[in-house]
Amino acid sequence: VVRHKSANVVTFNKNKLESARGEFDYPESNISPFSTYNRLTVFANYIGWLEKELFPSKESTTELELKTIRGDKFGKNSEIVDWGNDRALEDHQVMRLLDVVHPDSKENPWKSEAVRWRNYLIVNLMFAVGCRRGELLKIRVGTDNYPPDIKKREKNGRYFVLLRANRDDGKGGAKPDQRKYRPEGKTKTRLVPLDKRMVEIYENYLIHHRPKATGSEHIEYLFITHGDTTQCRALSISAMQKIFTEISKVLKFKVQTHTGRHTWNEKFSKYADGRIADGKTTEAKSEADRRKLMGWSEDSSMARLYAKRHDNERAWNMGVELQEEDSTTINSIVQKRDEDLWTDGE
Template sequence: MPLFYPALYVSVHMRGRSLAVNTIQNALNALKAMYAWQSYYSIDVESRFSRGELLQSHEVHSLRDFMQKPLIDKNDGNVVSISRRPKTVSTTNQYARMSVIADYLGFLADQLLSPSTSGREGIARMVAQIKANRPRTSNKSNISREEKHLDDAVLDTLEEALRPGSDSNPVREYAVQVRNALMFSILRITGLRRGELLNLKVEDIDFAKNTLKVVRRPDSKGDARAYQPVAKTRERVFPLMPELVDRIRGYVLSHRNKVPGAKKHGYLFVTHKPGGSQGLPLSNAGFGKFMGELKHTLEGHSGIHAHSLRHHWNYSFSKTCEIQGVTPEREEKIRSYLMGWSETSGTAATYNRRRIKEQASKAVLELQSKHFSNAKSGATE
């Protein structure tokens, strides 16, 4: 039997909000770390909360320090302990753990404490104290991601290598070559997430209107994958060039529909390799294998992955908007729709930061060039 309150928290508090599977898995890992902390210090928070006792300051501090430690597996894979090695997790990991734990302990205390006003105030103070003890996180990782530049020439070379029939193609089966080349093109042209790509169904492609629809399908009964890829962001319709739609049609009619079992579901990309999984929707592991092969196709470009293509799409979109004279406000709204974000999330501005940096650098260099030109002119006179 699963632990009651963590199961209740995940089922009601997280699943009820339609959060992504990976988000829930990460939360469960954070709760495992919290239970390891309880075991290490012989603390039973459920009993404590039932008696009306909340965590004290020194306990919050010990929780903070303990969340720096990496989990280790024991007893046939059940995580029951924390590594005693001096190695620590990243501050980002520690921050995420404590964020989940603060939310969970607030939820747990709300379930177990008496509904008095003073009790509610105490819960709020405890949650705030846990959050206040989270490590400071810098935006260094975000900056490094922005600096990972994907040149169009590199992507063009990759597309040529993935071209069906190419001698440099990393796979040999022609149908798989067609599928992989199509997946890469869709990721590059649309900026879709990995989960959105693997969640596509044939019916999501309007072959008459040349559009692709991103649809959320949490817990789809027709999906036999253990870890079902889902659309993490909002549903939207994405226009496609007729050439790309023709390629999708060609893959479906000439290759996908000939794979045994593929017609039993509507998912666009399927497993072609003979075996028990043949004809099933392409799994995350299968897609990961494709991306792994892609990294070794071009020497020196191991940083290429699905999300880097999404970054590149946003960068290219910014350049196009600049050429067309689209206002920043209008650009942000269009980008938010095409990427499936809320207009108030601020994510659109984050993805545009690299382009803003380039514009700033260009302006600074123009000022310097003007200064040195004036100085040279003055010296000549």
């Protein structure tokens, strides 16, 4: 630092710094909670990226630590979940994503077959049920202490997954989660159905690949690490984020851990519109179903915000179609020198 110190850099002593600060009148912050959350997110993402660039061999937790201080994402602004900030994937992007992460794909970025099946299950679950990453990381397998969170109903033989909300912190006699940053759901505990395809993917990983990890029988959580010789452990939040970073590099477009939740809500809105048009349900019932499946309380505004974003997108598309239809008519008439257009043939 001394060797490269420039001679024309002005040094301020403490008294001058305090004097300079005294010249400013700091008003109360009027930045919205949503803007604050976004700015801190960008800052955390940059610091996390920088640490990975400088220390690629180190498992970074700095980004996660910084994001824990952001506070609540959603303020009182009704426009905070808007079509302009939509992170939902288009249908063709979802198909491309699922094709890349398929265990048999030549573009799959992971070498281990077990890791391929684990990550394939993770991605499919997120997009199939719209769950949060914390809910996914808390899914348990059957052990001596706990029943499995994915199981079959005796009544109709259909499978479901129990998505639990609270962190496993050891309260109430339960075994505490040993991960440094314990995953949590943030929404209500709920049961979500799984179709035959999802059950097949789950059972393939659970039966054929998960047991191969050293010490997997002692881990109560479904998703674990898969090292060649090292003792496995429950998958961490940072490891989950890394999975989606590696996927995004192959896809050439960004997919985040929350993308599945946004995409699920967009698909639900379109599906609900069709059922409402066919008279099979009502708008009130469909939004009640959304709240139930997403784990939101009855007085939660999140369902309305996601529905509003879908309404905005629909209005946007209708506005564009209206302009295009009008432009077709205008282009066929304006500046056309056929006298019949202006004289009505007279």
